[in-house]
Amino acid sequence: xKLSRRHFLVLMPAAAIAWKAVLAGTPDQAPNYKLSxxxxxxxxxxxxxxxxxxxxxxxQIENDVPDGYFRTWVERYHVHDEDMTxxxxxxxxxxxxxxxxxxxxxxxxxxxPKMCNHCSxxxxxxxxxxxxxxxxxxGVVLVDPKYCxxxxxxxxxxxxxxxxxxxxxxxADKCSLCYHRxxxxxxxxxxxxxxxxxxxxxxxxxxxxxxxxxxKTHSVQVLKPQMATGxxxxxxxxxxxxx
Amino acid sequence: MMCSLAIxxxxxxxxxxxxxxxxxxxxxxxxWSVLIVLYPFxxxxxxxxxxxxxxxxxxxxxxxxxxxxxALLTALSFLIVAPLxxxxxxxxxxxxxxxxxxxxxxxxxxxxxxxxLWYLMAVLVFEIWLDYRRDIVLLSQxxxxxxxxxxxxxxxxxxxxxxxxxxxxxKVGWIITLIGIPSAFxxxxxxxxxxxxxxxxxWWSSPLMPxxxxxxxxxxxxxxxxxxxxxxxxxxxxxxxxRCVDTIAMYLFYTFLIDFSLEMLDLIHRIYEADExxxxxxxxxxxxxxxxxxxxxxxxxxxxxxxxxxITQVVKLPERVRKQMYVTAGVLALLGIFAxxxxxxxxxxxxxxxxxxxxxYKMTLITREGSLVAAGLALLPLLILWVxxxxxxxxxxxxxxxxxxxD
Numbered sequence: 001x002k003l004s005r006r007h008f009l010v011l012m013p014a015a016a017i018a019w020k021a022v023l024a025g026t027p028d029q030a031p032n033y034k035l036s037x038x039x040x041x042x043x044x045x046x047x048x049x050x051x052x053x054x055x056x057x058x059x060q061i062e063n064d065v066p067d068g069y070f071r072t073w074v075e076r077y078h079v080h081d082e083d084m085t086x087x088x089x090x091x092x093x094x095x096x097x098x099x100x101x102x103x104x105x106x107x108x109x110x111x112x113p114k115m116c117n118h119c120s121x122x123x124x125x126x127x128x129x130x131x132x133x134x135x136x137x138x139g140v141v142l143v144d145p146k147y148c149x150x151x152x153x154x155x156x157x158x159x160x161x162x163x164x165x166x167x168x169x170x171x172a173d174k175c176s177l178c179y180h181r182x183x184x185x186x187x188x189x190x191x192x193x194x195x196x197x198x199x200x201x202x203x204x205x206x207x208x209x210x211x212x213x214x215x216k217t218h219s220v221q222v223l224k225p226q227m228a229t230g231x232x233x234x235x236x237x238x239x240x241x242x243x
Numbered sequence: 244m245m246c247s248l249a250i251x252x253x254x255x256x257x258x259x260x261x262x263x264x265x266x267x268x269x270x271x272x273x274x275w276s277v278l279i280v281l282y283p284f285x286x287x288x289x290x291x292x293x294x295x296x297x298x299x300x301x302x303x304x305x306x307x308x309x310x311x312x313x314a315l316l317t318a319l320s321f322l323i324v325a326p327l328x329x330x331x332x333x334x335x336x337x338x339x340x341x342x343x344x345x346x347x348x349x350x351x352x353x354x355x356x357x358x359x360l361w362y363l364m365a366v367l368v369f370e371i372w373l374d375y376r377r378d379i380v381l382l383s384q385x386x387x388x389x390x391x392x393x394x395x396x397x398x399x400x401x402x403x404x405x406x407x408x409x410x411x412x413x414k415v416g417w418i419i420t421l422i423g424i425p426s427a428f429x430x431x432x433x434x435x436x437x438x439x440x441x442x443x444x445x446w447w448s449s450p451l452m453p454x455x456x457x458x459x460x461x462x463x464x465x466x467x468x469x470x471x472x473x474x475x476x477x478x479x480x481x482x483x484x485x486r487c488v489d490t491i492a493m494y495l496f497y498t499f500l501i502d503f504s505l506e507m508l509d510l511i512h513r514i515y516e517a518d519e520x521x522x523x524x525x526x527x528x529x530x531x532x533x534x535x536x537x538x539x540x541x542x543x544x545x546x547x548x549x550x551x552x553x554i555t556q557v558v559k560l561p562e563r564v565r566k567q568m569y570v571t572a573g574v575l576a577l578l579g580i581f582a583x584x585x586x587x588x589x590x591x592x593x594x595x596x597x598x599x600x601x602x603x604y605k606m607t608l609i610t611r612e613g614s615l616v617a618a619g620l621a622l623l624p625l626l627i628l629w630v631x632x633x634x635x636x637x638x639x640x641x642x643x644x645x646x647x648x649x650d
Contacts, residue, residue: 070268086522089265089599114267123443129355130338131347149341150334152274153352159443161267161596165274170334227442243597 033183038138039205040177041232042191043214044113046239048198051076051111055190055199056096062178062189069164070094071175072115072190079241080107087241112235112242113199115190116141116162116175117223120230124154124163124172133172139204139232140179145171159227177201202234261603266595273592273604276612278328280588281620283434283456284463284581285325288624290431291464292318293367293423298494300420306490312637313475314468315371320628322363328620329355331611351437362430366423372397373416375635377404393634431460438587445520446591451509458502463580465495466573471628473570479638485562489555492569496552499576503545506583523598531593531601536586544579548572 051074059065059072074095078088092099095111102109118141119125125133125141132148135141143154148171155163155172166173178188182201186192191199202211214220214236221238222231235242260271296314298304330336346353372379380402383394432453438444439452469491476483513521528536551572555565589604607613 073268075265087599089597091265091268094268123441126349127352127441128347129350129352130341130345131350147338147341148335149338151329151332151352152334153350153437155269155274156592157441157443159596161270164269165334243599 033185035137037205038203039232040139040182041118041202041204041211041234042115042177042188043200043202043211043220044233044235045198045200046110046112046235046237048196049074049111049113050196050198051095051099052195053094053096053098054193054195055113056094058189058193059175060096062181063176065173066167069167069173071162071173072113074099075112075114076109077112077239077241078102078104078107078109079239084241089243108239110239112238113190114160114162114223115233116177117160117229117231117233118175118177120232122229123157123159123227124174127153127157129153136179138183140177140182141174142176142179143172143174145169145173148172159224159229160231204232261605262600263602264595264600265597266600266602267597270592270595271602273589273602275588275592276332276604277585277589277606277614277617278332278612278620280581280584281617282325282328283431283588284584285321285328285620285624286431286434287456287460287463287580287584288467289318289322289325289362289464290427290457290460291462291466292321292468293427293464294461295465295468295491295494297420297424297427300417301424304490306486307494309484309487309638310468310472310491312374312635313472313632314464315367315374316631316635316637317468317471317624317628318464319363319367319371320624320631322359322367323627324620324624326359327623328617331616331620351433351440354433358426358430358433362423362426366419366426370416370419370423371635372399373412373419376401376412377409378635380404427460428457432457438591443596444591445518446524446594447587449509451505455502455505455509458498458505459580459583461498462495462502462576465491465498466576466580469495469569470573470577473566473573475632483566485565488569489565492552492555492565492572495572495576496549496556499545499549499552503549506545520598523594527590527594527601531603532586532590535582536590540579540582540586544575544582548575548579551575 053074055072056070056074060070063071065071072094073091075089075091076095076099078090080087090099099111118135118139120135120139122133122135122141125135128134128148129151130147130149133141133143133154145166150165150170150172152165152172155165158174163172163174165171178186178190181188187201188199191201200211203209204211211234215234218236220234220236222234223238223242224231262271292314295307296311296318299308299311330339333339342353342356346356376398379394379397381404383391383398383402386394435453435456438447438456439449441447469488472491473483473488513524548571551568554560555568555572560568592602593604594601609615
């Protein structure tokens with residue numbers, strides 16, 4: 001694209017404002033954010049995921065996730081035609097650096113991003129002995145690190161393996177759905193860094209959110225529906241072999 | 244190229260970590276260590292010892308009377324130690340009082356503090372105090388020095404040991420024991436519920452879990468008191484009351500039989516139902532858990548003591564042989580129950596919730612949750628029991644002469 005002087009003059013002020021925000025290091029405050037007006041979830045479009053690992057890296061940087069632990073990760077499934085229920089799954093270093101090139105052609109391959117499902121009936125919240133983990137009024141499961149005992153009961157109770165005990169803080173840690181960002185009008189780090197739009201932050205209380213149309217027109221599932229956790233990570237195109 | 248190298252390094256790291264197949268990335272290290280194995284083992288001994296004590300008090304099984312006080316003191320010694328493994332395991336032990344002040348109403352674990360305090364203070368300590376009150380008052384009058392002050396303090400200002408007062412003690416003690424039996428069930432049933440209510444884990448999730456825990460608790464408690472009674476009597480160079488140990492062994496056999504039947508029911512149900520987790524759990528039992536589950540728990544720790552106890556029930560054996568068989572069965576039963584706790588707690592964390600992989604538990608030696616600390620915690624109740632027995636002798640001073648007459 002050829003940038004004319006006219007375009008340059010129009011874009012300059014916008015670029016200056018954006019640069020100021022970047023330098024400030026924090027997004028604009030959202031003083032009008034009302035908890036009761038939101039119900040957050042995540043749409044994960046499985047066919048769109050290319051397993052690049054951008055989301056894992058972005059999450060680790062944004063949330064200062066300790067080495068060897070993950071708030072989000074990507075799995076690669078290899079499902080053989082003759083044994084659909086026993087897939088081969090890999091997630092080397094949580095898929096942070098991508099995946100090895102496929103050598104065998106038989107069967108099907110696909111990537112599945114995983115993260116906390118921010119369940120509305122979350123088993124982790126149910127078992128916490130002091131209520132240090134809780135569901136916010138806008139539907140995000142959070143941990144209060146100043147209150148958590150570090151008993152790890154919630155880690156045991158999560159069916160999705162999304163929690164861990166932080167090796168230094170000695171408290172439960174997990175995906176916060178970038179709560180510090182979404183309450184300021186931004187999207188999550190993983191969504192922002194996804195090059196294909198395989199992850200999309202959704203607000204089920206916002207009638208303008210495209211999720212409503214998407215849910216109407218697509219076959220969408222949650223992980224392990226038999227657990228009845230009220231999971232809010234909605235998977236489009238999810239294969240039955242995914243655990 | 245870089246990616247392939249990273250994958251290779253990652254695969255090697257997985258092998259070093261003892262990972263086989265696919266685990267969710269946060270599942271590789273175990274969250275609950277040997278200390279959490281010790282916790283249900285200890286509370287089980289408490290509940291079992293108390294239930295044995297209640298046999299004499301509530302159900303009037305006179306034969307087990309020589310173990311009544313010893314069983315109560317054993318229960319107290321182990322109950323004092325019960326919260327220690329939990330405290331040592333917590334990431335922030337200093338925050339544990341929050342469980343009392345701000346308990347989360349939907350959490351099974353939040354009940355721990357209350358169940359524990361209720362059982363410790365309202366049941367066990369109160370019952371022991373009532374039972375020993377006469378002795379404490381007499382000791383406070385006959386003992387001088389710091390020990391005398393301790394006894395004075397323990398009287399709580401009440402030195403009335405008139406027959407009427409003792410009769411009231413007896414009545415209240417009986418009521419406390421009556422309350423204590425369901426409390427003992429609650430204490431250990433609740434521990435089973437902590438595991439049984441985790442729907443995310445098919446190895447734990449079972450409504451039978453609290454019941455299995457209660458019966459296994461009774462087995463371990465009865466076996467524990469049997470062994471302690473025999474050892475203490477031997478150390479005191481007193482004759483072992485065979486009527487007493489025969490009766491305890493009989494109760495041990497029947498309780499063990501119920502416990503074993505329940506565990507087998509659970510196992511058969513799992514095998515026959517063969518749900519989505521079965522292949523994974525079956526593989527685990529045949530590989531990583533083969534020694535602790537099949538060999539130690541079922542063959543050595545359950546079938547063998549059951550056979551030994553069965554023989555003592557149907558064959559008339561000389562006293563010396565019976566004693567040896569009881570000791571062997573008791574030790575093996577304790578080993579089997581410990582293995583059962585191990586297989587529940589550690590076994591339940593060895594497989595992935597994706598049912599596609601397995602990890603390994605590496606027990607450390609000298610860390611906060613290491614095997615040395617665990618061994619220390621396992622022995623600590625015996626040390627406390629020794630102190631308690633010195634402070635509050637479970638046998639009356641004239642017992643020796645009674646035995647002499649009986650012999």
